[in-house]
Amino acid sequence: MTERADLIERIIEQASAYLTDPPRGDDPVISLASPAELVETFSASVGLDFANTASAHADDDLLAAVEKVIEYSMHTSHPRFVNQNFAGPDPISVVGDWLGAALNTTGATFEVAPVFTMMETAVLSKLGRFAGYVDSDDDNSASAHLPTLPPGLFCAGGSMGTLFALQLARHRHQPDVTTAGSNGDRLAMFVSDSGHYAASKSAALLGIGTAGVIKVASDHGGAMIPEALDAAIDQAIADGKTPFAVIGTSGTTVTSAFDDLNALADICEARNLWLHVDGCYGGSALFSESEAHRLAGVERSDSFVWNLHKMMGMTQQCTALLVKKPEQLAACFAARADYLFQSDKLNAEYDSGDRTFQCARRIDVLKLWLTWKARGDEGFAERIDHAVAMGDHTRARIGASNGAFTSLVSGDFTNEVFAWVPPHLRPLQLDDPSSLRDEVHAELHACPPRIKARMQADGSGMIGYQPIHGLNTFRMICMSTTLQTEDVDALLDAIDAAGMEAYA
Numbered sequence: 001m002t003e004r005a006d007l008i009e010r011i012i013e014q015a016s017a018y019l020t021d022p023p024r025g026d027d028p029v030i031s032l033a034s035p036a037e038l039v040e041t042f043s044a045s046v047g048l049d050f051a052n053t054a055s056a057h058a059d060d061d062l063l064a065a066v067e068k069v070i071e072y073s074m075h076t077s078h079p080r081f082v083n084q085n086f087a088g089p090d091p092i093s094v095v096g097d098w099l100g101a102a103l104n105t106t107g108a109t110f111e112v113a114p115v116f117t118m119m120e121t122a123v124l125s126k127l128g129r130f131a132g133y134v135d136s137d138d139d140n141s142a143s144a145h146l147p148t149l150p151p152g153l154f155c156a157g158g159s160m161g162t163l164f165a166l167q168l169a170r171h172r173h174q175p176d177v178t179t180a181g182s183n184g185d186r187l188a189m190f191v192s193d194s195g196h197y198a199a200s201k202s203a204a205l206l207g208i209g210t211a212g213v214i215k216v217a218s219d220h221g222g223a224m225i226p227e228a229l230d231a232a233i234d235q236a237i238a239d240g241k242t243p244f245a246v247i248g249t250s251g252t253t254v255t256s257a258f259d260d261l262n263a264l265a266d267i268c269e270a271r272n273l274w275l276h277v278d279g280c281y282g283g284s285a286l287f288s289e290s291e292a293h294r295l296a297g298v299e300r301s302d303s304f305v306w307n308l309h310k311m312m313g314m315t316q317q318c319t320a321l322l323v324k325k326p327e328q329l330a331a332c333f334a335a336r337a338d339y340l341f342q343s344d345k346l347n348a349e350y351d352s353g354d355r356t357f358q359c360a361r362r363i364d365v366l367k368l369w370l371t372w373k374a375r376g377d378e379g380f381a382e383r384i385d386h387a388v389a390m391g392d393h394t395r396a397r398i399g400a401s402n403g404a405f406t407s408l409v410s411g412d413f414t415n416e417v418f419a420w421v422p423p424h425l426r427p428l429q430l431d432d433p434s435s436l437r438d439e440v441h442a443e444l445h446a447c448p449p450r451i452k453a454r455m456q457a458d459g460s461g462m463i464g465y466q467p468i469h470g471l472n473t474f475r476m477i478c479m480s481t482t483l484q485t486e487d488v489d490a491l492l493d494a495i496d497a498a499g500m501e502a503y504a
């Protein structure tokens with residue numbers, strides 16, 4: 001019998017009860033506690049911190065501590081958690097993750113991950129077909145789709161995938177960069193000014209420098225303006241820089257905008273630049289017949305990062321880096337450690353570890369494989385269609401709010417960026433915040449943080465805000481499967497109630 005089997009069993013019971021019946025409705029999304037209160041809360045059981053000498057604790061104390069962990073954590077499965085572009089997980093993904101953890105191994109070599117290596121090949125091949133990187137032939141048998149070299153690999157998150165993709169791009173530009181280091185070119189890469197900061201962080205790490213990241217203007221909705229990209233490339237060349245890569249974003253973090261990938265691909269092909277697609281958020285639109293058009297042209301890109309832990313409800317993290325030419329991965333990353341990747345062992349050709357930067361690699365594929373097999377393509381498509389329907393409902397509710405809310409960026413996907421308007425300022429047109437009078441701008445700008453803090457305190461909802469065109473506005477992200485029309489209504493009512501209270 002496993003040591004402390006009773007403790008393990010009882011923690012599983014607590015986790016399972018949470019998983020099958022998480023907080024909902026009028027339950028608080030968060031039980032807000034200050035850092036000091038959190039420390040105090042745990043002092044009744046095992047203590048949060050560790051003394052210099054830290055002894056083992058009894059089962060009952062540990063179980064009491066686990067209860068507090070659950071009580072004070074953010075309830076991301078709650079329908080009123082719309083704070084970020086992830087939410088509560090698909091329960092099947094949770095148990096898949098748990099099973100993977102129980103089997104604790106690394107995806108680096110076939111010998112220690114025989115099943116997971118084959119699963120990774122199968123899932124990447126299917127994702128590659130969605131992205132148009134891998135041909136979909138007429139043979140619908142699964143084995144017809146198992147290539148020896150999968151079109152990418154799973155990696156530890158979207159920022160990491162962006163970093164690896166840009167290293168591939170730099171390697172294509174200068175093939176001896178991995179041995180000789182930079183040849184002195186002042187490299188330039190391009191991303192829209194609505195793109196994710198992973199581009200700048202990657203440039204900093206790769207030695208390109210953030211000065212090499214050129215932010216291209218986006219339109220009001222947040223999509224890159226292709227003509228501005230062309231002009232920015234010309235300007236970079238005139239400034240003595242060497243363009244090497246463009247990042248197109250499919251689903252921007254704030255407004256869920258989609259760049260026109262065909263227009264970007266035309267420019268990249270004409271100028272021989274690497275086209276990377278950041279599909280971390282919106283890549284999952286490919287699962288839906290009615291939404292896939294948003295990524296038209298993705299098949300013309302060179303690399304594509306897709307976070308399945310965002311719209312698809314996988315536990316964090318679950319990120320696929322897809323590459324058009326998979327052989328570039330080994331050319332760029334291989335270090336040939338002979339204690340691990342012996343070429344004369346069984347099935348050495350299936351080892352994936354030398355095709356990436358990481359050594360140990362979580363087997364994130366298992367939870368995705370299990371969930372996909374359980375839900376089918378149709379279940380995955382439903383998730384996306386439901387999210388867009390909730391986005392549409394939000395837009396309709398805001399439009400019918402008699403001026404209590406007004407949209408700043410009203411897209412047609414999952415995100416809506418809007419303001420709550422104090423009664424004395426209604427009705428308010430918000431297309432261009434820079435045209436607002438200074439005192440109106442200041443008053444509106446102060447609303448979201450005040451309202452959010454009230455909602456955190458009473459647990460009535462968790463919604464993000466950010467400055468857009470200089471003005472703090474709410475961002476509603478409709479991507480959780482638990483979110484229904486009545487929850488959207490309740491959330492908007494909670495914002496209105498908190499606003500009225502704050503301004504009464």
Ligand SMILES: Cc1ncc(COP(=O)(O)O)c(C=O)c1O
Nearest residue numbers: 157158159196252253278280281
């Ligand atoms: C558009 C976009 N790209 C990249 C990322 C980074 O992904 P990760 O958080 O997995 O590093 C995010 C995260 O929110 C994102 O929204």
